[in-house]
Amino acid sequence: MADFKEQCRNIVVQKLNIFAEESGIESKIIPDLLVVEIPPEPELGDLGIPMFPFAKIFKSAPAVIAAKIAGMLQADDAARSVGDFAAVGPYVNVRLNKVTAASGILQKILEQKTVYGSLTDTGKAPLAGARVMVEFSSPNTNKPLHLGHLRNDALGESVSRILKTAGAEVFKVNIINNRGVHICKSMLAYQKFHAARGDTPESLGIKSDRFVGDCYVEFDKWNKEDPTAEKQAQDLLVQWEQGDDAVRKLWKQMNDWAIAGISQTYARTGVSFDKLYYESDTYLKGREEILKGLQDGIFYQEADGSVWVDLAEIGLDKKVLLRKDGTALYMTQDIGTAIYRHHDWPFNQLVYVVGSEQQYHFKVLFYVLKKLGYAWADQLYHLSYGMVNLPEGKMKSREGTVVDADDLINSLRDGALEEISAKGREEAVGDPAAVAEKIALGALHYYLLQTTPTKDMLFNPKESLSFTGNTGPYLQYMGARICSILRRAADAGIQPVPVDVAVELLTTEPEWDLIKVLGEFPRCVQKAAETFDPSQIAGYIYDVAKSFSRFYHECPALGIAADSPQLAAARLVLITCTRTVLENGLNLILVPFLEAM
Numbered sequence: 001m002a003d004f005k006e007q008c009r010n011i012v013v014q015k016l017n018i019f020a021e022e023s024g025i026e027s028k029i030i031p032d033l034l035v036v037e038i039p040p041e042p043e044l045g046d047l048g049i050p051m052f053p054f055a056k057i058f059k060s061a062p063a064v065i066a067a068k069i070a071g072m073l074q075a076d077d078a079a080r081s082v083g084d085f086a087a088v089g090p091y092v093n094v095r096l097n098k099v100t101a102a103s104g105i106l107q108k109i110l111e112q113k114t115v116y117g118s119l120t121d122t123g124k125a126p127l128a129g130a131r132v133m134v135e136f137s138s139p140n141t142n143k144p145l146h147l148g149h150l151r152n153d154a155l156g157e158s159v160s161r162i163l164k165t166a167g168a169e170v171f172k173v174n175i176i177n178n179r180g181v182h183i184c185k186s187m188l189a190y191q192k193f194h195a196a197r198g199d200t201p202e203s204l205g206i207k208s209d210r211f212v213g214d215c216y217v218e219f220d221k222w223n224k225e226d227p228t229a230e231k232q233a234q235d236l237l238v239q240w241e242q243g244d245d246a247v248r249k250l251w252k253q254m255n256d257w258a259i260a261g262i263s264q265t266y267a268r269t270g271v272s273f274d275k276l277y278y279e280s281d282t283y284l285k286g287r288e289e290i291l292k293g294l295q296d297g298i299f300y301q302e303a304d305g306s307v308w309v310d311l312a313e314i315g316l317d318k319k320v321l322l323r324k325d326g327t328a329l330y331m332t333q334d335i336g337t338a339i340y341r342h343h344d345w346p347f348n349q350l351v352y353v354v355g356s357e358q359q360y361h362f363k364v365l366f367y368v369l370k371k372l373g374y375a376w377a378d379q380l381y382h383l384s385y386g387m388v389n390l391p392e393g394k395m396k397s398r399e400g401t402v403v404d405a406d407d408l409i410n411s412l413r414d415g416a417l418e419e420i421s422a423k424g425r426e427e428a429v430g431d432p433a434a435v436a437e438k439i440a441l442g443a444l445h446y447y448l449l450q451t452t453p454t455k456d457m458l459f460n461p462k463e464s465l466s467f468t469g470n471t472g473p474y475l476q477y478m479g480a481r482i483c484s485i486l487r488r489a490a491d492a493g494i495q496p497v498p499v500d501v502a503v504e505l506l507t508t509e510p511e512w513d514l515i516k517v518l519g520e521f522p523r524c525v526q527k528a529a530e531t532f533d534p535s536q537i538a539g540y541i542y543d544v545a546k547s548f549s550r551f552y553h554e555c556p557a558l559g560i561a562a563d564s565p566q567l568a569a570a571r572l573v574l575i576t577c578t579r580t581v582l583e584n585g586l587n588l589i590l591v592p593f594l595e596a597m
Helices: 002-022 052-058 062-074 077-082 098-115 147-165 181-193 208-225 229-241 245-269 279-295 330-344 356-371 375-379 405-422 432-449 472-491 499-505 509-519 521-531 535-554 565-588
Strands: 047-050 083-088 091-096 131-135 169-176 275-278 307-310 318-322 349-355 380-385
Touching: 002 047, 002 052, 002 062, 002 077, 002 091, 052 062, 062 077, 062 083, 062 091, 077 083, 091 098, 098 499, 098 509, 098 565, 131 147, 147 169, 147 245, 147 349, 147 380, 147 405, 147 432, 147 521, 147 565, 169 279, 169 330, 181 208, 181 229, 181 245, 208 229, 208 245, 229 245, 245 405, 245 432, 275 279, 275 330, 279 307, 279 318, 279 330, 307 356, 318 330, 330 349, 330 356, 349 356, 349 375, 356 375, 356 380, 375 380, 405 432, 432 472, 432 535, 472 535, 472 565, 499 565, 509 535, 509 565, 521 535, 521 565, 535 565
Parallel strands: 131 169, 131 349, 169 275, 349 380
Antiparallel strands: 047 091, 083 091, 307 318
């Protein structure tokens, strides 16, 4: 229906400009001033355009303007070919020509297939020509990925897919935080509790990133007993920055363990990157830039040797950029990393997917880069997202209360497997373990992405795995149901009819409502891309599933094949199009599409 929204917008703008000319108004009405809405009740029409924005221009009541414009449209043959226009209070409403509208929507879906949703009403990708770099995940190599990382990863990967679908050239990057005092804490714990025995993840039968995370927890327990532990970790960091061979060797070994385990989780969840950056490679560039800025008078030095930036210009106090011992901070390495990135892949925009607790950090980072003279600092954007916790409460890595990503997915997978077994669906689904894994990922990703990114959220594993309601498994079930219908139709020899034949037969309200919803997909993709908000897609796909469910119950296809073969074949066209939209949409929010469930 998106094509017809644009048509109606342009037609109404044309009449408004004629009306303005007749009224002696010189200013032109532009399409951007018009909002095209869906009326709250079907009997009011398919689309509505409010006239409130034009009351001042015409010095007239919105209802009077609506009546004038509707009258002009009713006398226009071109407008009548689009639909029936009428004034409803302050709105110009239209009942679309269903045959024409439905034909355009269904034909486009059948022709574009997997790329449906990527083009606007004009046939162009809305973000064509944009080069967007997306940074997400940013794990520390002292622990495995946990629930918070899963939200970050889901947002980053989903936003990247949405941007790419909208036509942008997307480059996905990840900064591996593989240096710093937190890494040294895991290293010290390994030296104290494991080195003498030669422990390795393999020898202990533990996933490699989990083993490193266990060392980090061990340090926290030791730190509570030994007041020198923290100082030892700081001293180890200085040794690392000085290039001590033994320290570097242990650091590399533990980083390799952590990254190998984290990479397995990425592969499992469908997350990938075009380039990995490592803090150990970029922090020196940041320090170099800070020292140059100090020399140029951009920054200043305290008596203890630390380097600071004055943030009064942006309403803040001051921020340390280099410690008194010359070691770098997160801010330092982020400065260096941003510079390297723009050199490697010049972007129109760089999107940082990082939690809302880092809003201050990015405000300062963007300001410092701008002060250093990098014009592209204006193209940096912080996609801030809220905290995610379990109903049990806040998680803490150092205390070992974090729920590891793999453990959570395993738990969801086992729950899905139990459901498949309880329903006796093992043979029907083919490979129960593989299907259960996909259901787990669907449950996880949909639950994480259906909430607007800026909001904090509680992840409820039991709710996420429900096969009914607004959940990933429910959407997967609807996809499997559609595939089952299409398989049975093929077995019965029922073939879809051409679109021009189908639209003459698809005349019921559930059919028309479903067609209209399917037509909204390109508009939804564009909006999600512009706002970096996957919840737009999640909500839309749920609407598709609800509309299809109503259609399925009120408009049978297979059951009427004997008596009404043409109508059955017409409904197969609509079912086929629904499958395409559902599969395309689920892919954007990392929910695996299932043909059997």
